[in-house]
Amino acid sequence: MRNTFILSSLLALGLGMASAQTDTTTPATTPATTAAPATTAATQVVQFTDVPAGHWAKDAVDLIVQRGLIQGFPDGTFRGNESLTRYQAALVFYRLLQSGQLSNSSLSSTDLATITAGMQEVSTELAAISTRVTDLEALTTEQQARITALEGRIDALGTPTANAAGADTTALTARIDALEAAIRNIPAGPAGPAGATGPAGAAADTAALAARIAALEARATTTTTTGDTTTGTVTTTPVTPPPTTVVIGNTDTVVDAVRSTNLYAGVSVGAQNTQSNDPCYLLNSNGRAVNFCLSGGAMVGANNVIGPVGVRLSAEHVPGKNGFNADINATYSLNNGSNITPYVGAGLGLTSSRTRTSATTNASDIYANALAGVDFRVTDSITAFVEADGRYYLSNKGAGTGLVSTAGRGFGGTIKTGLKFFF
Template identity: 65%
Template sequence: MHKSLMIASTLALSLGVASAQTTTPTPVTPTTAPATTTPATTTTAATQVTTFTDVPAGHWAKDAVDVITQRGLIQGFPDGTFRGNENLTRYQAALIFYRLLQTGALSSGSLSQTDLATITRGMQEVSTELAAISTRVTDLERLSADQQARITALEERITALGTGAAGADVTALTARIDALEAAVRNIPAGPQGPAGPAGPAGAAANTAALEQRIAALEQRATTTGTTTTTTGTVTTDTTPTTVVIDNTTNTNVANGVTRGNLYAGVNVGASSAGNTTCTLGSGGRAVNYCASFGGMIGSTQIVGPLGARIAADYKPGRNAISADVNATFGLNTGSNIQPYVGVGLGLTSSTNRAPNTTNNVTDTYVNGLVGVDFQVTNSIAAFVEGNGRYYLSNKGTGALTNSTTATDRGFVPAVKAGLKFYF
């Protein structure tokens, strides 16, 4: 009965509107009431009457279909068909009544009391669907207004960016907003039928995608480059970026251990005694090496990995004091073990070799060294080092160990070990 009531209401509605809108109504004698509700795809510009592929010229219902289609009550399906043999769904009937209310045709006075009563009963039958369609239209209108407001706000914020750090992106942002505006304008203004099995398959607006794109634009307008707009004022994020070049403190990192550049150290060492002997302490026994002890101060980095140090040591067996200045080059291995090499010049003061003399004389030498630090803590390292001194003269007993000729030159090897204190 419900289906018959909706069909009768729609038929009465169609005939009544046709008689109200045309001066010479065309007789219609349908046996089955066709009804479709989704937008058609082909219209003529002159009459706005849809041409359906399944309602050809000469069809018994052609005139009635043209009239109700021209009045906007039924628009057909997207594939250009009317589908007059299909059943009318409740949603389709509700959409027809909704369009009728929108056009004001019910208040024209051209419908009979019987037709009005039939239409009223049909509207009551689909009142739930009619209310749902009205709510969807209201929601679409509100969503369209909200999106337009957000796009307007985006335009104002982009304008405020001016020619700052984000100026290069203004053209791209404007183009994207223009595309969004076009998409919003293409949102269907009329209600869309549900996506049920027999319901209309209207072109629903992809509002979720638009929301995401607008949100992304708002975020980009806020954070593009390093520029942030606040009430029309452009401020630049000046978060400092630190670039360290030849830092002079705490730049030596080895396996999690950080050490300073400056250091001081103490050491003990031994060198070859040559063809003579050295004594261990005053009145001690003679040995074939000469012991020494000393200290140093230096820096591991002055220019890049290049450092410098000053070292001095005392050799009791020869009663000789030596001091040298060396340039060093450290090899950062990324571990606790840090090797280094160096070269420099030095002086040795010792007793004169000449017979019957007790005065001290000075000999010069070229120094070469190879060593390795083992970092124990942030401030303490143990080291072992090999030295090679090439003496340019041999006037004192602290110079060459295998010659007594003052003009001789020669090489004297030595080793030392000790501790360095970094700070």
């Protein structure tokens, strides 16, 4: 459901942007400066290798890139067949808010409500991005303080004491080089919030830093040594301002997103407990009796149906008891953004198995189910899992419950492992 909100809001956003581009009712008195950014952006539209000319979605892709909402992946691809992560959706909304394009678009009230719902769905990710911008601004402030100290040092080069030794100029060159390296290593991040009273964005701060360093280089190269009336030339590496646009897919900028897919199907193998008075027998071991029965099963489910709460339907076959277990559970994933995701669940189930007195007669028993497990992400679409299910049987008619024959009610359970395939 969350993915549906996000995709719907982005679709409404794209339609609104397209409407704004083709709107012919814009007053002729609009200053030329308001159109300049769009013209500049239009000349810099990325040509994605997987969106060739004639592709059915090329115009739409060019439009959102022109608006500065998406920049593609570092390898020059758009990857239109991949699912959009929640962090990527949050970045799109963040750029939209700081650019002011939302207020200038021809969106209906319905589309605005849809976009607002999408933003609410990724509010946590928007907060994470805002925190990263705050950290970037703090780092920028630190760099500005270092530049101020460096300027004071350059101003002191005009005195005879400072110019008495050429070592100061060499040390200054080394510090400028170190400062350039530090600025290049500032991670790219989205621009700070725009507005008359809001703080300056990271893009403006970075541009100001680059301009000040260029001025320092010009002053350092014209420094005159008074000891021997010779002119020293400082060789510096040209400053390359860091990118001011976050590229979707850049793992240095965006926290590794959790899997955006929701629906899955899976297979499992397991072992169900049984009693010594009605054991199962191992294959290829001379028929040795054991207190567990092997099982095989399948499942389908969704991780997010109502917020973080999902649902799962699973079924198992227990050959040793001629039994079938089927249950439906509500699940809750404790998603922390890593490859390992614990989960819990609860629900109801039904066991159909042979009776203890007849191999040809079956009986049914109802149970309440509780489960706990761990998912381990192998790839973006495949997850391995281990799970334990505890069952409280409300009746004890069949051998598949694993209870003693004289028990009316009681606890049983199974342990299983397998794979889930997300789509």
